[in-house]
Amino acid sequence: MNGIRLVRKQIGQWRSFSRCAILQQEVVQVVNPITIPPPEGVDKPASPKIEKLVAEITQLNLLEVSELSQVLKKRLNLPDAPVMPVGGFAMAAPAAQEEEAAPKAVKSSFTVKMTKFDEKQKVALIKEVKGLLEGFNLVQAKKFVESVPTVVKADISKDEAEKLKEALTKVGAVIEID
Structure with missing residues (x-):
């Protein structure tokens, strides 16, 4: 009877060990995806999300750009840019x-x-x-x-x-x- 308990205990330990090992591999793969940096002199490719935003912003007219600027200033709490008086x-x-009333000099x-x-x-x-x-x-x-x-x-x-x-x-x- 003791032998059966020992075998069951070892099998249970082996199952939990293998589950932990599999979970460990999955976590490492998710947390540390390997990315290769672009070579020097080549622009870093932008994410598809950024590309989509840039495409949408470039399609805006001046009034929409102004409205976007105001909304971003409010939401990000940015100060207004100084305006030339x-x-x-x-x-x-x-x-x-x-100066013209004064004696003529070299302007x-x-x-x-x-x-x-x-x-x-x-x-x-x-x-x-x-x-x-x-x-x-x-x-x-x-x-x-x-x-x-x-x-x-x-x-x-x-x-x-x-x-x-x-x-x-x-x-x-x-x-x-x-």
Whole structure:
């Protein structure tokens, strides 16, 4: 009788041991999936979930992008990006008039003003304004372009003003340098 109990006990131990070994293998396979990193110089492939999100976001129009931005700011508790003050440009114009009243000297600071733009190239102009002016997102650049006539930059050097004028005229804007 003792022999039978001993055999049953050994069989029971063997079953629990084999179950643990099988579970151990399954856990190791799930927890440590082997991934091979991509070689240097090659972009890491994005997950299908990220690819799907990127595809959906690129299909949005400007109003939907603005709404998405506002929702993300609220949900993630992000501060608003600083907006360039429109009143600051208006204050720069009287300063230029005071300089003209003073004795004529060599002008060293210039103001770039956008007077109008080609409606067919509006999207390209918005993208260019976003790239050229610091602190602008797409929505701010769109509002800036639609508020024409407006001052693009004030108190800049002649070379910088010429570069800015050239870049913006390529995308359909009419620019004046004062």
